[in-house]
Amino acid sequence: EVQLVESGGGWVQPGGSLRLSCAASGFTFSHYEMNWVRQVPGKGLEWLSYISNSGGTIYYADSVKGRFTISRDNAKNSLFLQMNSLRAEDTAVYYCARSSSTYYDISTGYYVPNFRLDFWGQGALVTVSS
């Protein structure tokens, strides 16, 4: 069974730092891309960051670029998000999510580009407040 378990959330003052971890199990972690997605309480979903299976390709949303750093340790089946210079508006539940970027259509034989977040963790609450 695929499991993603986030940890490291909590309360931090504005300007502070926090490091989230996501422990993966039930699948070959090193084969999959991973992401962080957040949800402000009572609001919608915001994709934040992507890392390829090898760690060689990384993307960030503009809202966190330069402040957040995604990384992974394939030997430890773990994903991380280092969050610096935190602001009140970063208060949210942070989800790690596994993704796939290609779909093989067996009926046509095509490999089709398709980004999808196929498994999500339960989330970690980060509260930024003075």
Add this chain to the structure above:
Amino acid sequence: DIVMTQSPLSLSVTPGEPASISCRSSQSLLQSHGYNSVDWYLQKPGQSPQLLIYLGSNRAPGVPDRFSGSGSGTDFTLKISRVEAEDVGLYYCMQALQTPPWTFGQGTKVEIK
């Protein structure tokens, strides 16, 4: 960035009746060979989101066949043929092109009457 706009933002449905959610993208999500890069997710109360539909119309493993996705280009629809009590929650569409940022719609809250 591609903007995804959902409607309605809330929906109250009688069990056994159909429901439909619309999602419009600010740019075409149609790829070559006719595939549309839109995913649908459901977030049940107190849970994390789960993938329902990918490539516009493909159900994710384990998703009941009462859920279906359709549409092309910039206009997409998620339909529930007969709503059940377990279908309550927030439904999100997401543009799934290869290039980030991957953006979600605002969410549609589905409730049972």
